[in-house]
Amino acid sequence: MMKLLSVLLVLVGTLALVHGFSVPLESITKASPLSKEEMNTLMTVRMPFVLAFHDGEDNLDEDIISEYAQQLDGLGRFATVDVSNPKYADFLKTLDVSTADHPSFRVYGFSAPKTDFLDTENFEEVVPYVRDSLPDDLIxxxxxxxxxxxxxxxxxxxxxxxxxxxxxxxxxxxxxxxxxxxxxxxxxxxxxxxxxxxxxxxxxxxxxxxxxxxxxxxxxxxxxxxxxxxxxxxxxxxxxxxxxxxxxxxxxxxxxxxxxxxxxxxxFGADKQAEEPFTSSSSSSNDVEREDVFEVTAETPDFCSENQLGLCIIAFLDGSPANQDKDTQIDVLKQVQSDPANKGRILRFMWVDQVCRPDLGQAFGVDIDKVPTVIAVSPKRQKFALQLGAFSPKSISEFITGVLTGRVSIQPFSQMPSVGADDDCTAAHAAFALPVEEEDDIDLDDIMAEILEEEERKGAEEDDAAADMAAQADAIRAREEEAELEHKRKLAQLEIERLNRASNCSCCVCV
Missing domain, CATH: 3.40.30.10 (Glutaredoxin)
Structure with a gap:
């Protein structure tokens, strides 16, 4: 065993980080102007960055910025950017940020390269965004x-x-x-x-x-x-x-x-063995005993409970006898589990018969027409990601790495569905295997003849309706004309009677 180190150098001044930039130790939890080093490395490092934009030193409220930095509390780099300073001109162009119309904050999460970000005027959105970007295997x-x-x-x-x-x-x-x-x-x-x-x-x-x-x-x-x-x-x-x-x-x-x-x-290489550092009540082994890939059934109610650490890797398959590739697809999961890239990661592999238990897949946007496919679930954070690539060991392993490193975005889900004890998979498989009833062949000429006949019938009905409407209109006009003539006759009769009375009164006194 190596003797305990007797000399420990307490570092002060700058902290040289493998992220590619240096920052004073005391500034980790404080805000300070973005450096040239950071401008060159920001987009390629996994460190979360919060950029606070301001226009001129006079418009920077240091007390408020200091308060915001304390709220972030070292969960990422908090840097200020003066959009009026010429040294930031090229950098702002790469960010596609306008000097005239810029957000108050731009937030980059824990990922590299940095393709996703949040522009916001409300600092209350910043810390949750940063926390959501942190991968499950960070610690x-x-x-x-x-x-x-x-x-x-x-x-x-x-x-x-x-x-x-x-x-x-x-x-x-x-x-x-x-x-x-x-x-x-x-x-x-x-x-x-x-x-x-x-x-x-x-x-x-x-x-x-x-x-x-x-x-x-x-x-x-x-x-x-x-x-x-x-x-x-x-x-x-x-x-x-x-x-x-x-x-x-x-x-x-x-x-x-x-x-x-x-x-x-x-x-130190992959085949190098380390001397046992200490003894314990449990025996040591260079290989973690992994749980075998298993099917999610009523006998595995805690298949991905919120108390579990790491990720649940759930494959949705067609579990019916009609799927001749089922065993091969399960073997793909086993290959992913034994992939050296996943060694040391806390992962639990399982598969779901989507034909028998469609509710499980539908809770994560997976229907039977999308199988086989894989999701990665973080039960503690109640978030998941859906794989969009091929169902192959390489593609699935890359997907898992992307989820753990933050390159693949994850989204929340409300609750992990339960598996019913009364699920009848045999009946579900039988129903799924039933052939779709085919309609009798229909002659195209018959269809066209029926269409033409229907159109002719509708045309005749429309002609009859038009004739009826025309006849009704003629009858109405005739009645209106007759009524008008009758009215004129009555007016003429009244005028004759008035003239007669006037003539009789001209030769005698009318009383």
């Missing part, structure tokens, strides 16, 4: 001490220093999430919840919570060993974000200075 959880060694091996294969956060509380604290965001490219972060006494003793720990870096070294016989480097509260202070960053970078710097990291990373 992994040690499910059992038996996989402890495997996690060490996998971290070194990825040129990362293994870091374990030991605690009695469930969940991932925000401080640990921020460590994964800022230092996840050079450190592998793992939650070890409620460790057993043997583990505590083997690591030389007496109280929780604490953090341990497993520092690698070359041992006798060209093998590897690990020495636990516990967090030193007397040297670094309480378990706060910036204190822990100082601690981690100090160990990394000491190992790099002594040439240990370069030597170990260069020598």
């Amino acid at each position: 992994t959880t040690v499910p059992d001490p038996s996989v402890f060694q495997q996690m060490l091996v996998e971290d070194l294969q990825q040129k990362k220093l293994p870091v374990f956060i030991l605690t009695n509380k469930d969940g991932v604290p925000d401080m640990v999430t921020k460590l994964g965001i800022w230092l996840g490219r050079t450190f592998g972060f793992h939650m070890f919840i409620k460790p057993d006494p043997n583990t505590m003793q083997s690591l030389g720990l007496t109280k929780l919570p604490t953090i341990v870096v497993m520092a690698p070294t070359k041992a006798e016989g060209d093998s590897l060993a690990f020495a636990p480097q516990p967090y030193d509260r007397t040297r670094f202070g309480g378990l706060k974000f910036l204190n822990v960053v100082h601690y981690l970078l100090s160990i990394q710097n000491a190992l790099a200075r002594d040439g240990v990291l370069e030597e170990v990373f260069a020598a």
Whole structure:
């Protein structure tokens, strides 16, 4: 075993990050102007970025910006951009942001390259957007001490220093999430919840919570060993974000200075075995015992419960006897499960007979005409993603990687459907296999003759109706003319009578 590192260099000043830019340690949780380095690397790094646009220094309310940065609290880089400053002109063009009409905030999530973003005037939308972009495997959880060694091996294969956060509380604290965001490219972060006494003793720990870096070294016989480097509260202070960053970078710097990291990373390959770092009550193994691919039935009610970590990989298949490719499709899932790219990931593989249980697929927008297909479900976050590529090991593995890294967007779902105990798959398969009844052949000439006959009948009816309407109109006109003549006769008769009375009165006195 390697002796405990006696020299830990406390870093101050700038923090050189593998993301490709440097930022002062004390500015991680504060707002500061976007640097030239950041302009060159922003679109290609996985770090979340929040850009606050303003027009001139006089229009920057530093108190409000400081308050916003405190709300983000280190979950990403908070940078200000003065749209009136010429040094940002080309950068703004690449973002397609107008100097005259720009949003208050542009938010890029944890992904690379950065294709999706949020433009908003309301800062209340910023932090939820950033949190939703964080992948499920940013911080992994040690499910059992038996996989402890495997996690060490996998971290070194990825040129990362293994870091374990030991605690009695469930969940991932925000401080640990921020460590994964800022230092996840050079450190592998793992939650070890409620460790057993043997583990505590083997690591030389007496109280929780604490953090341990497993520092690698070359041992006798060209093998590897690990020495636990516990967090030193007397040297670094309480378990706060910036204190822990100082601690981690100090160990990394000491190992790099002594040439240990370069030597170990260069020598460590996929077939390299690490010496057991400590003993525990559970036996160690280099291979995680994975659960076999299984079918979702009434006997698996908790197939993807909200208490499960990681992702549920659910394939929707035609499970009826008519699908001769069913076994091959299940084998595809098994190949994805054993893919080296998925080694160490917390994944649970299963398949659903969509013919028998259509409600399950329909809850995620999957109908029978879309099978076979795959979804990845994060039960804790109640979000999922639907694979759009081919049903092949390569395509599905790339899809899973995309979900875990944030390149594939995920969307919420309301509730995981349950599986009914009374689902009759035999009847469902039989109904699905019933042939579609075909209509009798119809002669096209007969159809055309019927159409012409119908048109002629309608034409005749329309002609008759028009004739009736014309006759009715003639009758109405005749009655109107007769009434008018009668009215004129009455007027003429009245006029004659008036003239007669006037003539009689001209020769006598009329009383």
